[in-house]
Amino acid sequence: MNPCAMIKPIKGTLAACIALSLLAACGDQGGGEAPGEPPLAGASIGGPFELVNSAGETVRWADFDGKYRIVYFGYAYCPDVCPTDVARFMRGYAQFKEAEPELAAQVQPIFISIDPDRDTPAVVGEFTNAFSDDLIGLTGSQEQVNAAASAFSVYHEKGEENEEGGYLMNHSSATYLFGREGQPIALLPTDVGPEAVAAELEKWVF
Secondary structure, three states, X not given: OOHHHOOOOOOHHHHHHHHHHHHHHHOOOOOOOOOXXXXXXXXXXXXXXXXXXXXXXXXXXXXXXXXXXXXXXXXXXXXXHHHHHHHHHHHHHHHHHHHOHHHHOOEEEEEEEOOOOOOOHHHHHHHHHOOOOOOEEEEOOHHHHHHHHHHOOOOEEEOOOOOOOOOOEEEOOOEXXXXXXXXXXXXXXXXXXXXXXXXXXXXXXX
């Protein structure tokens, strides 16, 4: 198993919410009906953080108040899972932006590094710019990153170093959609593809 793709078991309410979200992503949402209660409503995911962007400027969770947020935790040196996930949700966001530009302007995609030793602000900036100028990359000290990961129920652990000093990061992989007040709404189905991501954004962003 690729260590980058390892997911630590999540228990209790969060596990149930994620299961409901995945089921919802597979269901037929046709008919133009109201979406109902979000799959992750009431889940203890998300919270205050203080990190830095690619310019070295301090960024807080509260800075995004009033906007929907797509949040993904990963690392720039990830060989496969992270770039694949980011590419998929950003292509989905781009499709949503083309169809609903005014609504898309109210959504902020965010990539948060779980490998601050290597992911400097400049490195994170290069990584996010490879996908879209709309994607914000954040990093920080180990303490800051740990606090953010804990607030978002993200598991991460450094793998063993090889002879050259390189290593992989074991971490959970999930793409979250949050509301204007920072409340968790749903998991975006990056494993299904960009079209499914766009459809989920169309469902919950209004």
